[in-house]
Amino acid sequence: MLKVGVIGVGHLGKFHLNNWKEIQGVELVGFYDPNDDTSKEVSEKYQLARFLDADSLIDACDAIDVVAPTNFHFEWCGKAIKKGKHVFVEKPLANTMEEAHQLVNLARESGIKVQVGHVERFNPAFLAIKDMQLHPMFIEVHRLAQFNPRGTEVSVILDLMIHDIDIILSIVKSDVKSISASGVGVMTETPDIANVRIEFHNGCVANLTSSRISMKKMRKIRLFQKDSYIGIDFLNKKTEIIKLKEPQDSNVFAFDIETPSGKKTIAMANPAVPEVNAIKMELDEFRKAIQNNTRTVVSEVDGLMAMDVAHQILEKIGNNVITR
Numbered sequence: 001m002l003k004v005g006v007i008g009v010g011h012l013g014k015f016h017l018n019n020w021k022e023i024q025g026v027e028l029v030g031f032y033d034p035n036d037d038t039s040k041e042v043s044e045k046y047q048l049a050r051f052l053d054a055d056s057l058i059d060a061c062d063a064i065d066v067v068a069p070t071n072f073h074f075e076w077c078g079k080a081i082k083k084g085k086h087v088f089v090e091k092p093l094a095n096t097m098e099e100a101h102q103l104v105n106l107a108r109e110s111g112i113k114v115q116v117g118h119v120e121r122f123n124p125a126f127l128a129i130k131d132m133q134l135h136p137m138f139i140e141v142h143r144l145a146q147f148n149p150r151g152t153e154v155s156v157i158l159d160l161m162i163h164d165i166d167i168i169l170s171i172v173k174s175d176v177k178s179i180s181a182s183g184v185g186v187m188t189e190t191p192d193i194a195n196v197r198i199e200f201h202n203g204c205v206a207n208l209t210s211s212r213i214s215m216k217k218m219r220k221i222r223l224f225q226k227d228s229y230i231g232i233d234f235l236n237k238k239t240e241i242i243k244l245k246e247p248q249d250s251n252v253f254a255f256d257i258e259t260p261s262g263k264k265t266i267a268m269a270n271p272a273v274p275e276v277n278a279i280k281m282e283l284d285e286f287r288k289a290i291q292n293n294t295r296t297v298v299s300e301v302d303g304l305m306a307m308d309v310a311h312q313i314l315e316k317i318g319n320n321v322i323t324r
Contacts, residue, residue, distance in 0.1 A: 001027040002287055005061040007054055007076050008068035009033045009042045011150060012090065016067050017046055019280040026287060032057045058083055063113075063290060065283070066090065070154050074099035081106045081114070088286045090117040091166070092158050093303035097311050100304045107300045115286040115296035116303030118166040120219075122278040122285075125232045126167065128239040128271045132230070134171050136223040139206035141168070144214035147187055155190035156183070157310050157317075161210035166298070166306040167221065174202035176309060181316040186213050196313050243267045 002025055006016055009031050020028050030049035033039045039050045051057035054076055058064055063086035066076050074094045080087050081103065093116050094100040107114045120126060141164045177199045183191030193211040200206075219234035231240040244264050282297070289296040 001025060002290060003027050003029050003060065003062045004065060005029045005051070005057040005063075006031040006065045006067060007033070007057065008066065008072075009038060010035075010067070013067040014042070015279055016065055016283065017042070017048070019277065019283050020065070021046070022280060023284050023287060025291065029061050030057055055079065058085055061085060063088065063286075070158070071095045074103065077103055077114075078106060081110050081112055084110060084112060086113040086286075086290050088115045088117065088283065089303075091119075091303065092116075092154070092162055092307050092310065093300060094307070095154075097307060100307050104300050104304050113286070113290050113296050114300040114303075115282070115289065116298045116300060116306075117282060118163060118298045118303070118306065119278050119282055120163045120167055120234055121170065121298055122276065122281045123234045123237065124273045124276050124278070125234055125237045125239045127276065128273045129230060129232070129241070132241075134223065134225065134230070136171060136225045136230075137204050138224040139168060139172075139204065140222045140224075141206065141208040141210075142218050142220050143208075143210045144216065144218040145212045146215070146217065147192075147213050155314060156192050156194055156210050156212050157196075157313050158307075160212060161194065161196070161208055161313070162306050162310050164208055164210070164221065165309050166302065168198070168206050168208075169305055169309065170302070171223070172200050172202070172204050172206070174200040174204060176312075177201045179309070179312050179316055181313045183317040191314075191317055194313070194317065196316075198309070237273055239271050239273060241269045241271060243269075 004020055004026050006013055009017060020026055028048060030051050031042060032051045032054045042048060043050045058080050064080040066073060066089040068076060070092060073089055077087050077089050094103055143160050143164055145160060179198050181194060181196040183194035186192045192213045196208045198206040217235055221232045223230040227244040229242045244266060285297050
């Protein structure tokens with residue numbers, strides 16, 4: 001049995017507790033959270049041991065799940081890694097690039113497994129295209145959320161946009177060539193809404209818009225590549241594929257259009273979206289990586305790369321951000 005402990009049992013931490021309890025091969029040892037009211041509620045609801053300090057919890061476990069605010073990631077992840085414990089940590093990997101580099105180096109030296117909680121990698125709408133050949137040349141992203149004070153200790157870049165940065169970096173197999181960005185701080189002292197353009201060396205261009213002060217929610221990525229378009233709706237868990245080709249499947253809706261180069265066939269399909277619990281799946285994949293000694297799906301290096309692009313964006317926004 002893999003002995004797991006959770007650090008931080010606030011809003012998201014409770015989701016992690018619920019899912020850990022359902023994963024086979026795991027013994028949920030206990031949790032650490034400095035908030036007495038939250039800890040009392042969790043202890044009673046989950047019949048789970050509260051540890052009064054994180055070090056004792058780390059010592060009692062094989063793996064630690066860090067769901068604390070970002071500014072505590074380095075402290076608790078670093079302690080766990082130094083004790084030879086595997087670490088799952090919510091995104092972003094750390095609060096600063098210096099901290100992120102230190103965690104990557106510690107993980108490399110210790111040989112333990114680290115997984116970063118970029119949960120959109122496990123979103124059913126994204127999983128629906130996991131076997132598809134993706135070579136996008138243009139990407140458009142919108143991630144809009146209503147304002148919630150929780151998570152505002154970091155900018156909208158590290159709070160929301162980093163999900164899409166990670167997805168894009170996992171798809172586009174090329175280094176970043178240039179970044180341009182603008183952002184506005186409305187409700188907080190950091191950017192609450194931002195627009196970013198990322199150009200890659202292979203010619204791909206990605207336009208990203210993220211907001212945490214919108215009236216409606218939206219989480220969509222649109223991929224455009226030669227002869228095809230892929231739309232991924234992370235919020236409603238729907239995927240659409242439109243291809244310029246002869247349909248191979250009689251169940252695919254298709255129609256012909258006239259173009260300057262002759263008649264073309266447009267084939268439209270909605271691939272099957274698996275019914276999965278994204279949080280449970282990411283935690284279970286972390287367990288499998290430990291027990292099978294395989295690479296984690298979203299490694300500490302992946303987390304570092306996403307943070308690097310996010311911090312480049314923040315640097316580009318720089319003093320141009322307008323605060324309230």
